[in-house]
Amino acid sequence: MRILLDNVTLRRGPFQLTASGAFSEGVHLVTGPVGSGKSTIALALAGALQPVAGQIGEEGIRSRTLALPFPEYHVTGETLEGEVLSWGLLPQIILEAAGLSGRGAEDPLCCSQGELKRLVLSCILAREWDLLILDEPYGSLDCAWKEAFSRRLGARQKGITILLTHEDEVLPRVDEIWEIQAGRLVSLGRVPEAIRRWSRPPQYIRAALDKGGMPGNITIADVRDALCRTRG
Amino acid sequence: MQDPRLTLLSTVALSLAAFASAWGALLALAWWLLATPRRLPLHRWRSALGLFTLVCATAVLVALSGGNGPSYLFRISVVLLIASWAYGERKGGELLGLGTWALGNRTGFELGLVAEMAIQSLEGIDRDLAMLRFALQLKTGGRITLRSLVPALSLLVRRELDRSRDLGDILAIRGYRVGGSLCPRFTRGPWDGGKAACAVGIAILALVP
Numbered sequence: 001m002r003i004l005l006d007n008v009t010l011r012r013g014p015f016q017l018t019a020s021g022a023f024s025e026g027v028h029l030v031t032g033p034v035g036s037g038k039s040t041i042a043l044a045l046a047g048a049l050q051p052v053a054g055q056i057g058e059e060g061i062r063s064r065t066l067a068l069p070f071p072e073y074h075v076t077g078e079t080l081e082g083e084v085l086s087w088g089l090l091p092q093i094i095l096e097a098a099g100l101s102g103r104g105a106e107d108p109l110c111c112s113q114g115e116l117k118r119l120v121l122s123c124i125l126a127r128e129w130d131l132l133i134l135d136e137p138y139g140s141l142d143c144a145w146k147e148a149f150s151r152r153l154g155a156r157q158k159g160i161t162i163l164l165t166h167e168d169e170v171l172p173r174v175d176e177i178w179e180i181q182a183g184r185l186v187s188l189g190r191v192p193e194a195i196r197r198w199s200r201p202p203q204y205i206r207a208a209l210d211k212g213g214m215p216g217n218i219t220i221a222d223v224r225d226a227l228c229r230t231r232g
Numbered sequence: 233m234q235d236p237r238l239t240l241l242s243t244v245a246l247s248l249a250a251f252a253s254a255w256g257a258l259l260a261l262a263w264w265l266l267a268t269p270r271r272l273p274l275h276r277w278r279s280a281l282g283l284f285t286l287v288c289a290t291a292v293l294v295a296l297s298g299g300n301g302p303s304y305l306f307r308i309s310v311v312l313l314i315a316s317w318a319y320g321e322r323k324g325g326e327l328l329g330l331g332t333w334a335l336g337n338r339t340g341f342e343l344g345l346v347a348e349m350a351i352q353s354l355e356g357i358d359r360d361l362a363m364l365r366f367a368l369q370l371k372t373g374g375r376i377t378l379r380s381l382v383p384a385l386s387l388l389v390r391r392e393l394d395r396s397r398d399l400g401d402i403l404a405i406r407g408y409r410v411g412g413s414l415c416p417r418f419t420r421g422p423w424d425g426g427k428a429a430c431a432v433g434i435a436i437l438a439l440v441p
Contacts, residue, residue, distance in 0.1 A: 048366045065370050072387050073360075073367040076380035086371065086380065109387060 001025050001060035001130060001160060003045060005185070008054035010040050017041065019185035020054075023160050027153060027172060029218070030164040031200070032180030038164040041185060042066055042135040045162060061160075064131035069139055071120040075108045080119060083108050087123040098122040099145075114140040125152050130159045138167045146170035150219070168202035173217045192216050233267075233428075234421040236326040237333065242431035243318040249431075249438035250310040254303045256438025257310040263434060264310075267427040268317050283312060327351065329416030338411035345412075349399060356395055360388055 003023040010017045017037040023045075032038055043049040044056060046066035068074065077083030081104035084091040095101050098118040100111075108116060117140045124132070134153070138146045147170050153161060154173035163172070177194040178187050188194035195205060195215060204223050208215055213226035233239045246263060249256035264270070272280075287308045295301025331344025364384045368376055 043366075046366075046370070066366075068363060068367055070363070072391070073363045074371065075383050075387060076368065076371060078379075078383055109383065109390060 002058075003061070003131070003160065004055075004057040004059070006055045006057060008044070008051045008056055010037070010044050010049060011052045012040050012049070015040065017180070017183050017185065018054075021178070021185070021187045023162060023176075025158070025160055026175030027156060027161045027163065028176045028178060029171065029174040030162060030178040030180070030185070031166065031198075033200070034166055036180040037183070037185075038166070038180065039069065039135050041180075042133050042162075042164050045131070046133050058131075061130045063129050064133070065124055065127075065129050066133040067121060067124050067135060067137055069136040071113065071116040071140075072109065074120045074123075075116070077108060080104050080106050080108055080111070083119065084123060087127065089123055089126050094119070094122050094126060097126070112140075114142070114145070117141055118145060121149055125149070128158065132156070132159060132161045134161070134163045134165075136165050136167075137163065138165055138170065143170060154219070169204075170220070171202065171218045173219055173222070177218075191218065233321060233424050235418045235424045236322070236330050237418060238420070238424045238428040239318060239321050240330065242428045243314055245428075245431040245435035246314045247311050249435040250307050250314065252438045254306055256434065257307040259434040259437065260310050260314060260431075263427075263431055264313055264317060267423075267430065271320060272316075280316075284309070287312070322351070324348075328414065329418070332412075332414045333416045333418075337413050341412045341414060342410065352399075353392060353395065357388060357392060360391055364388065 002025070005019045005021050005023075008019045010019070015037065017040055019041065030038055030041060040049065043066070044051060046064060048066075075083055077086045080095060080100060081091040084094045084104075087094075091104055092101075095104055098115075098121075100115060100119060108119070111119070117137075121134075121137055124134075137149060137153075141149070146167070150170055150172035153163065163174070165171075174191055176187065176190050177198060178185055179199060180186070181199065188197040192215060195201065195218065196209070198205070201209070202218075204220060205215065205218060208223045208226050208230075211227060211230055213223070213230040215222040215226040233242065242263075246260040250260040251257075287305060290308075291301040291305035294304045325348065327347040328341070328344035331340040331342075331347060334340050335343060364387065368380060368384065372380065
């Protein structure tokens, strides 16, 4: 199961981005500052944007979804319960997982964006996808929920998970890191080797590297472990 | 065409000519073929097809009620073609400049601002629609029901109302009350004047008996 980007050029208005490489099974982190083209890549990988040059090939992908940055776009239910049902899931379990127990009769569009994000992410993560693309999934979430979803993301065993974010506080365990550098998507390789090649790592990773620590992965727990080892 | 004043003049003149008679429409079509990059809105083929279907249906009604249906279809299609060209030519902020140039810093500025905000809203709705359609496709695999459309359309209205409220708040916070001062500058392409003169000539030919 994999996605191949063969000298792909993507264009949205005056913005242009190039990409080459392959996403294999595992969790991939695509980073880059705001406006660098993460959403453009997400749309292209999900099939909503055709490249102007090159090809995006797929092997063994039978199901896919993209969690859009604005969860409102996903809403098709008139109540929170109806929304969960529209994903083919059991409302009670999902509402509890999203911290919305007892609110099944409420209008989804009257919820805060954070609540809606929790609901949509809970629905998406409750199903199995061969290709799961998450575009800025941490927006509107507080640290506790970021950590909860990070744990669930990092625990995904099957399929390709592509997480596109500029988040620098809470990140899940990942297998490979990609970075958008000057309009080009570049694979930094597999973790942990990729961490050293990361030009703009989150502050907590940079601090660990500066102190001589080499984390095994990119979560705060991994960085803490690396620092403990450094201190001896 | 670079000068928005001449673009507007040409659009009005050619639309009038195309609407007035089939000959006017034919001349307007010739103008579009010769004076523009001849770009059809193919990336919006669904919207274009929907609009064209609507015009076809109206043409059938015109024919059934004793009018000249084919002529109506041709004339309105050319009007839409000219409108599509004018829409594609626009650049952000030029309607504000155009309004201020035509009607001054009070009424003109206000009208220009309203026009800019209207275009901004249309672009926002366009983006929202594209995302809603795609999200719906991902979720339902393209099976769209009336029941799933209601929240989507409701979201569209809510987002638009939110945007309008935010824009109103920003204008109020910045101290906007009425009018504004603006010295618009327009650049003119080498053939802009000639193209606009031809458009006005076509309108005169079509409108003067």
